[in-house]
Amino acid sequence: MNLIELQQTLRERVRAAAADKFGVELEQVPAEVPPRTELGDLAFPVAFELAKRIKQSTGEKRNPRAIAEELRRELESTEEVARVEVAGAGYLNLFFDRARMLSRLAESPAVEVGVAEESAADERPKRMVEHTSVNPNKAAHIGHLRNSVIGDTFVRILRAAGELTEVHNYIDNTGVQVADVVVGFVHLERMTLEDVRALDASLKEDYPFDYYCWDLYARVGLFYRGGDPDSKEDPERLKLRVETLHALEEGDNPTAALADYVATRIVNCHLDTMSRLGIKYDLLPRESEVLHFLWSHAFERMKASGAIRFEAEGRNKGCWVMPMETHESSDEHEADKVIVRSNGTVTYTGKDIAYQLWKLGQVELDFYFKPFRTDSEAHTVWMTTSNAGEASPSAPHFGDGATVYNVIDSRQSYPQEVVKRGVAAVAPQVGEGASVHLSYEMVALSPAAAEELGLELSTDERSRTFVEMSGRRGLGVKADDLIDRLEENEYREVEERHPSLSEERKREVAHTLAVSALRYFLLKWTRNSVIVFDFKEAQTTTGESGPYCLYAAVRANSIFRKLQTGELEGARRLVSSADTDTSARITQVFEGELGGELWALTTLAGRLAEVLAQAASAAEPSHLARYALSLAQSFNTVYNRRENRVLEEKDAVRRAVLISVFDYVRKQLTSALDTLGIEVPERM
């Protein structure tokens, strides 16, 4: 039995007792963790609610404390509960049987991360998570990292909470951004597909293809503005973009072939970048297939359901639009959203509705799938394809999700709202609840970080609290540069502390620490908070950081390396023995200030499953990040006390309790960190 199950049992008891003794049917029984351990392990503030309900139904005024007293006896008969106190105005405070709980917790299996792989017989509703979705025309930047890390961590949380997931990284391979880079290659550099291939092959490791495109894209932007970054775009030059875009949508021509080469190459670069952070995908759905396979079918459904209408006159004459009544229109802004332009092309929002309908199993047509690439751990990521000849018969069953989570920055909340409404209008049976916009705020840089990455700042910018990224000003940080920098910083620390490690090991540890610093930094804030990246803050070991959490786990592990063989098993046997004398002595270990602190650590470690469930339902990875930190903090506090030194402990029972608690804590902490995508190294 874990804490969640016990809580559930106790809730049921309270509910039954309320019905039995007071004739009140409670829909839910809120439970909470008391503010201090002295007040117990679990509290039910249920007597207040009952007093109110009794008064409502019978008019009789009952004192909450008296009600709590009556419920007390009911709860005390539970095996795991040592005693119950009525406190304050009527709180029911429960104290667990510490010896019994320790043996239960010590036996419980660790939360398993990522093992809940799908199988053909899996009946669980599928949670679709789309994240990353970076335009495949240049290197990924720091803002994309927040998207990917939030998305990937959310996937890990869902899996750890027992859910079935499918991870998508949408590839907009026929959009404006790809077209612009193609304009650069074709019109600025006068290159053919063969030239681009040759160029790609000639590029060195420190300036790869995605970096090249990053610069080329900036040059194209400048070209559209006639060479002046502050002037307007020249309509004549923009015609090249439109021509290119048309060629991409038509397909089967040299321009489209070049675009396909660029997009596919950049997708590979993005996958490489994300893979450095342990991020993987199941499927790469491409816009080209959404257009070819889904659009016409989805369009018919949208028309048939009345979700969209044709405008015969007015501002949107000739367009198919989705009416948005709740948004007031004004002279300047039309509230209705255009889905199909008057020239017959589809807007991004239109394609997104079609794609979302497919993800939810509401469009019957299907794509072809081909394996795109397989990583070192034999995980294959698939890609959609229009070419039936490439279709793999062994492709997994994609789509047919029950819920869709789209990790997209908060600036796109309006179009996401349109998509949600559109889907619900076409498929009322899935409704709006099936579409979740997992929005997050932007990432800026601290002035110190910007300068560390080689950006030139004005004196004004240097004095501000953060520097905003700006593509136009060239103020941008490539994800790989950022990760490189983090790894270099950590490498210096590792070299100083463990000069005897092999070069390879040092690099490995530095990499692990860098990933922990970056992922933790991106995850510790709630999603709707703007974050300011700073190397010092991310890589500190004394504050709220990944390395701090790792240090606690590494220290815990080092104890177990020094224990005698079999001692851990012996300790487990001792704490799980039913012997009343032993359990009395175990209970004693948890008494007093020192024991209370140890007990608080134990119950905190026991809350992982509960935290995972909350993080999953709130779609908020920062809950888990905060939990990991507090567990690491509590462990460090307990660990630091001289009285708690395991290896010096002479009393056999106390030693066994310390071993069991620390073993449980390190397991829970490791699971929590694993779920955050942070791996615990042997040394650091």
Place this chain on the structure above:
RNA sequence: GCACCCGUAGCUCAGUUGGAUAGAGCGUCUGACUACGAAUCAGAAGGUCGCAAGUUCGAGUCUUGCCGGGUGCACCA
């Protein structure tokens, strides 16, 4: 103008479906190592939770109004 998000300690932020004395980190000050790993820990100082009403046994949390900040409102994505 309309919609969404945010105002909590000097700074940056947490705060579960409304619950007990509002918490962290940084910064400041004072302490603890020939170490089960000090990349750590302990202690101190620091708050009219933007303002004002309302609902409630109970409000940082819910409602309304105001003040202040951010974002979005294309036949771009």
